[in-house]
Amino acid sequence: MSILIIKNADKFYGKNHVVKSLNLEVDDSEFLTILGPSGCGKTTTLRMIAGFETPDKGSIILKGEDITYLPPYKRHVNTVFQNYALFPNMNVSENIAFGLQQQKKDKATVDKKVTEMLAMVRMSNFAKRKPAELSGGQQQRVAIARAVANNPAILLLDEPLGALDLKLRKQMQFELKSLQQQLNYTFIYVTHDQEEALTMSDRIAVMNEGVIDQLGTPEEIYNSPSTEFVAGFIGDINKLSGKVTAQNELVCNGQNIIANTKNIPNGKEAKIFLRPENIFITQSNNGIPGKILQTVFAGTHTKLEIQLSDGNIVHINEPVNSERRYTHGDSIHLEVKQHTAIIFE
Amino acid sequence: MKAWLRKYSLLLPLVVWLLVFLVLPYCFIFIQSFFETDSFGKTIPGVSIDSYQRAFSNSLYIGTIFRTLIYAVLVAFLCILLSLPLAYWIAFKVKRNKTLLYTLISLPLWVSYIIRAYAWKIILGKEGLLNTFLQWAHITDKPVEYFLYSTFSTIVCLVYILTPFVAIPIYTAFEQIPKSLIEAAKDLGAGSFTTFRKIIFPLALPGIISGGTFALVLTMGDFLSPLLLGGPNTLFISNIVQNLFGTSNDRPLGSAVGILILLLIFLILGIAARSEKKLSSLKSDSR
Amino acid sequence: MNTTSLKNFLVSFSGIAVLLFLYFPLVVIVLFSFNADTVNSFPIQHFSLKWYSVLFRDDELLQSIGTSISIALISTAVALLIGIPAAYAMHKYDFKGKKLIDKIVLMPITLPGIVTGVAMLSFFPFVGVKISLTAVTFGHITFLCAIVVTQMLARFKRLDPYLEQAAYDLGATPSATFFKVILPNIKTAIIGCVLLCLVLSMDEIPVTFFLIAGNNTLPLEIYAMMRRGITPEVNAISTLIFIFSTTAILLSMRLNKEK
Ligand SMILES: Nc1ncnc2c1ncn2[C@@H]1O[C@H](COP(=O)(O)OP(=O)(O)O)[C@@H](O)[C@H]1O
Numbered sequence: 036m037s038i039l040i041i042k043n044a045d046k047f048y049g050k051n052h053v054v055k056s057l058n059l060e061v062d063d064s065e066f067l068t069i070l071g072p073s074g075c076g077k078t079t080t081l082r083m084i085a086g087f088e089t090p091d092k093g094s095i096i097l098k099g100e101d102i103t104y105l106p107p108y109k110r111h112v113n114t115v116f117q118n119y120a121l122f123p124n125m126n127v128s129e130n131i132a133f134g135l136q137q138q139k140k141d142k143a144t145v146d147k148k149v150t151e152m153l154a155m156v157r158m159s160n161f162a163k164r165k166p167a168e169l170s171g172g173q174q175q176r177v178a179i180a181r182a183v184a185n186n187p188a189i190l191l192l193d194e195p196l197g198a199l200d201l202k203l204r205k206q207m208q209f210e211l212k213s214l215q216q217q218l219n220y221t222f223i224y225v226t227h228d229q230e231e232a233l234t235m236s237d238r239i240a241v242m243n244e245g246v247i248d249q250l251g252t253p254e255e256i257y258n259s260p261s262t263e264f265v266a267g268f269i270g271d272i273n274k275l276s277g278k279v280t281a282q283n284e285l286v287c288n289g290q291n292i293i294a295n296t297k298n299i300p301n302g303k304e305a306k307i308f309l310r311p312e313n314i315f316i317t318q319s320n321n322g323i324p325g326k327i328l329q330t331v332f333a334g335t336h337t338k339l340e341i342q343l344s345d346g347n348i349v350h351i352n353e354p355v356n357s358e359r360r361y362t363h364g365d366s367i368h369l370e371v372k373q374h375t376a377i378i379f380e
Numbered sequence: 381m382k383a384w385l386r387k388y389s390l391l392l393p394l395v396v397w398l399l400v401f402l403v404l405p406y407c408f409i410f411i412q413s414f415f416e417t418d419s420f421g422k423t424i425p426g427v428s429i430d431s432y433q434r435a436f437s438n439s440l441y442i443g444t445i446f447r448t449l450i451y452a453v454l455v456a457f458l459c460i461l462l463s464l465p466l467a468y469w470i471a472f473k474v475k476r477n478k479t480l481l482y483t484l485i486s487l488p489l490w491v492s493y494i495i496r497a498y499a500w501k502i503i504l505g506k507e508g509l510l511n512t513f514l515q516w517a518h519i520t521d522k523p524v525e526y527f528l529y530s531t532f533s534t535i536v537c538l539v540y541i542l543t544p545f546v547a548i549p550i551y552t553a554f555e556q557i558p559k560s561l562i563e564a565a566k567d568l569g570a571g572s573f574t575t576f577r578k579i580i581f582p583l584a585l586p587g588i589i590s591g592g593t594f595a596l597v598l599t600m601g602d603f604l605s606p607l608l609l610g611g612p613n614t615l616f617i618s619n620i621v622q623n624l625f626g627t628s629n630d631r632p633l634g635s636a637v638g639i640l641i642l643l644l645i646f647l648i649l650g651i652a653a654r655s656e657k658k659l660s661s662l663k664s665d666s667r
Numbered sequence: 668m669n670t671t672s673l674k675n676f677l678v679s680f681s682g683i684a685v686l687l688f689l690y691f692p693l694v695v696i697v698l699f700s701f702n703a704d705t706v707n708s709f710p711i712q713h714f715s716l717k718w719y720s721v722l723f724r725d726d727e728l729l730q731s732i733g734t735s736i737s738i739a740l741i742s743t744a745v746a747l748l749i750g751i752p753a754a755y756a757m758h759k760y761d762f763k764g765k766k767l768i769d770k771i772v773l774m775p776i777t778l779p780g781i782v783t784g785v786a787m788l789s790f791f792p793f794v795g796v797k798i799s800l801t802a803v804t805f806g807h808i809t810f811l812c813a814i815v816v817t818q819m820l821a822r823f824k825r826l827d828p829y830l831e832q833a834a835y836d837l838g839a840t841p842s843a844t845f846f847k848v849i850l851p852n853i854k855t856a857i858i859g860c861v862l863l864c865l866v867l868s869m870d871e872i873p874v875t876f877f878l879i880a881g882n883n884t885l886p887l888e889i890y891a892m893m894r895r896g897i898t899p900e901v902n903a904i905s906t907l908i909f910i911f912s913t914t915a916i917l918l919s920m921r922l923n924k925e926k
């Protein structure tokens with residue numbers, strides 16, 4: 036069942052069309068990530084759900100109720116802000132209690148909930164500290180506890196880990212994911228980090244220039260991107276060109292490739308998108324011929340940059356423990372794993 | 381909508397207050413400048429340009445306006461002259477306690493005008509500090525009379541009072557110059573003075589102009605310094621306005637002169653704003 | 668000494684000299700307030716506190732202090748009540764005429780005091796405000812609005828914009844947000860603003876000069892004392908004002924800097 040439906044939402048900032056006729060259905064209890072490059076309209080979309088922006092057209096429906104024009108303080112959703120926005124004049128407990136007090140809950144209920152929330156985010160020992168006396172990661176936890184304390188129907192998170200350093204970010208990704216599973220809440224999570232999206236989400240909505248290009252599970256998004264943008268934005272990819280010769284057959288640099296050609300007619304030029312892990316160097320002579328341009332050692336593997344005979348450049352990863360060593364100028368042949376290439380017209 | 385109502389109910393008290401107690405008074409002296417006076421000096425409503433004619437035909441008014449303008453230019457120039465080394469020193473030479481020094485130059489801004497003016501009475505008076513010191517040191521053998529109650533003392537006081545107004549924008553402009561530019565100039569072989577003349581001064585010019593304009597405009601509107609420290613012949617245009625509203629009681633003429641001061645000030649502000657804008661746009665172009 | 672260090676010395680020397688010029692007159696007042704003599708001549712022969720005791724027996728002066736304090740308190744309170752909500756609205760909403768209000772509110776500071784003074788003098792009687800201490804108070808409220816609006820607007824701008832949104836997000840109504848989140852966070856700025864307003868009102872002359880009738884305010888009483896001839900008593904009261912203003916302004920600057 037959909038807990039939230041966005042129908043044909045449009046948002047303009049002056050003449051700037053930021054969100055374009057956007058449709059999105061969010062399932063109950065899922066971890067949905069809105070993923071896209073900076074400036075594509077993710078924050079705007081989230082703010083429309085939270086109530087800080089009103090769509091110029093379209094509607095937003097939460098649990099069957101139209102909330103398009105409801106002010107933020109009357110919506111049953113809560114936000115974890117990127118900079119946390121903890122109230123500097125209140126300590127940790129007071130921050131967490133704030134939302135409950137607004138609902139005029141009695142003191143005993145508030146105290147109980149605050150204690151529970153503090154334990155949940157492992158901040159019980161810091162209850163009386165002011166936000167300024169906490170580290171980034173701790174502030175982050177308080178911000179989450181404060182938002183969750185209200186029992187929102189949906190928790191909105193706008194790049195909540197953006198301000199943390201890499202190590203802490205990895206740890207918090209894990210914590211957030213397990214928190215979501217434990218609470219069984221609906222999370223709408225905004226990020227521009229594709230790796231973060233892939234590891235955390237149940238489903239990902241890939242957004243580009245105000246439009247959702249594709250909505251699907253991380254596997255679907257990774258393995259069968261529906262647009263060139265999605266293919267290019269998620270994971271590493273090589274872009275080659277070829278020609279469709281028959282249904283599900285293409286020729287690329289004189290070699291046949293088997294892949295889903297969708298409904299591209301025979302004889303048409305096509306773009307071939309290939310993940311690095313689906314291209315290998317073959318010892319036989321009937322692969323795509325190429326020349327090694329550069330090799331870069333990267334720990335577990337070596338990155339190879341290869342120029343094909345048609346001039347296209349391909350990057351692949353060669354396991355370090357492979358027997359062969361390649362150097363600049365070596366001629367090699369490449370083999371493509373069947374049914375892995377993604378084809379666009 | 382409710383938000384709409386909230387917005388206007390928050391603003392309304394201020395808007396009404398400003399309208400009644402500020403905007404309408406300003407409008408009213410504009411209107412009053414077209415009123416007339418009868419032979420007993422009573423103000424009669426009407427529409428006449430008599431006051432403006434009198435203001436322009438009598439050299440007392442138009443002449444004093446120009447004399448005040450010259451004084452104002454002099455004051456502004458002296459303030460800039462004093463502010464440059466002060467601001468330069470704090471911006472580029474002082475390493476520690478910069479904030480303290482900045483506080484020290486901005487603090488006098490807020491200290492009572494009358495006290496700061498009064499201090500010069502003690503210093504410059506006939507039996508004051510300077511004269512008694514000069515005699516004590518046998519530099520002079522009798523008091524120098526023109527130190528106090530003269531145009532000299534008035535100008536000294538205005539320069540003293542207005543220097544912080546000028547020093548602050550100049551200091552801010554100095555601080556905003558990227559240190560890398562100065563280092564680049566030095567790296568390319570420019571000495572301190574060349575760096576100042578070719579890099580620092582041009583880049584700080586908008587700040588210098590804005591500070592100078594402050595001094596200029598504030599001098600044009602000042603009536604207290606001449607009143608407290610001026611001599612019998614020291615006359616600034618504001619004193620004339622003050623007299624026309626006081627002893628001479630010719631409000632239409634006073635209003636007309638007041639409006640002329642305002643117009644002159646708007647003109648100065650306009651020119652300053654335009655040249656500042658031009659200079660800053662030049663600056664960003666060359667980046 | 669080589670030329671570089673000579674140049675450095677000259678720059679620093681002239682900078683320090685100008686700074687001393689800014690404080691020398693104030694130091695002179697303070698020193699001479701302890702001068703036992705009636706003339707402010709160099710060098711000071713005897714020190715004494717007698718002018719301070721004269722001060723506390725000067726009924727007119729004491730009364731003017733009372734007058735100034737009342738005017739300052741009333742006009743500061745009214746200016747805050749009018750100014751803070753307006754500054755909040757100007758920070759929060761966009762509307763036509765915002766720039767205009769911004770310009771108008773600053774007019775008492777940007778335009779010469781003499782014009783503001785005579786304009787108020789001419790117009791106030793038309794709205795039933797006779798030339799009196801009431802008129803002075805109204806004049807002070809008007810120019811303090813400029814201070815309150817600019818100071819508070821600057822504070823609102825520095826406030827994390829997401830705090831307000833976070834409060835809404837957690838279900839706080841606009842008024843709850845204002846009183847529980849906004850107000851506690853601008854408290855120090857308000858206190859700083861109050862101090863500034865009190866000092867400025869207690870020192871104001873140009874507008875007061877034209878609107879006053881009856882009792883003098885403190886600066887006008889000092890002005891009157893000065894016209895009567897330099898009385899060393901003025902040194903003493905000036906020193907006290909200087910100490911009071913400096914303390915209040917430094918405190919205000921510090922409070923305004925606080926997050
Ligand atoms: N308040 C605003 N006023 C005008 N333009 C805005 C505003 N907020 C965002 N934008 C513009 O809308 C576009 C989308 O912004 P945003 O939703 O913040 O993108 P994202 O979160 O995906 O980086 C950007 O081009 C941005 O410049």
Ligand SMILES: [Mg+2]
Pocket residue numbers: 074077078079
């Ligand atoms: Mg964003």
